[in-house]
Amino acid sequence: MSAIVLLIDDDHRIRSSLGRLLRVLSYHVIEAADWNAALQLTAADQPNVVVTDLHMPERSGIDIARLVRSHPQFSHIPIIALTATPPGDDETIALFHAILEKPCTADELKRVLEDALQPGP
Numbered sequence: 001m002s003a004i005v006l007l008i009d010d011d012h013r014i015r016s017s018l019g020r021l022l023r024v025l026s027y028h029v030i031e032a033a034d035w036n037a038a039l040q041l042t043a044a045d046q047p048n049v050v051v052t053d054l055h056m057p058e059r060s061g062i063d064i065a066r067l068v069r070s071h072p073q074f075s076h077i078p079i080i081a082l083t084a085t086p087p088g089d090d091e092t093i094a095l096f097h098a099i100l101e102k103p104c105t106a107d108e109l110k111r112v113l114e115d116a117l118q119p120g121p
Helices: 012-024 035-045 059-069 108-116
Strands: 004-008 030-032 047-055 079-083 098-102
Touching: 004 012, 004 035, 004 079, 012 047, 012 108, 030 035, 030 047, 035 047, 047 059, 047 108, 059 108, 079 108, 098 108
Parallel strands: 004 030, 004 047, 047 079, 079 098
Antiparallel strands: none
16 A cells, blocks of 8 residues: 655645645645644544645644644654745754755655655664
């Protein structure tokens, strides 16, 4: 079975194009446009990895990462941020497995996803 990727982005065009790319890379993709949908899908589908935009209305990708990290059932899930403006503070950076700057290449995304999905020690 392919890994489940929860893709969170409020921009439908970005979500759609990234979703297509992830499917081409053989991932099972579930998509969310906002905080509420992301939380429902995390609880229902228990993704193997989360790919999220950082800057969204209402709740940011940073808010989502903090909540996932604080929940014992989901704290192990790697979170990859995609953003045009990466955070500069160490506390925020530590929430994420990786932070990719938009636009990133398919190869960069594939490499980071493969790394995130490697079994731990």
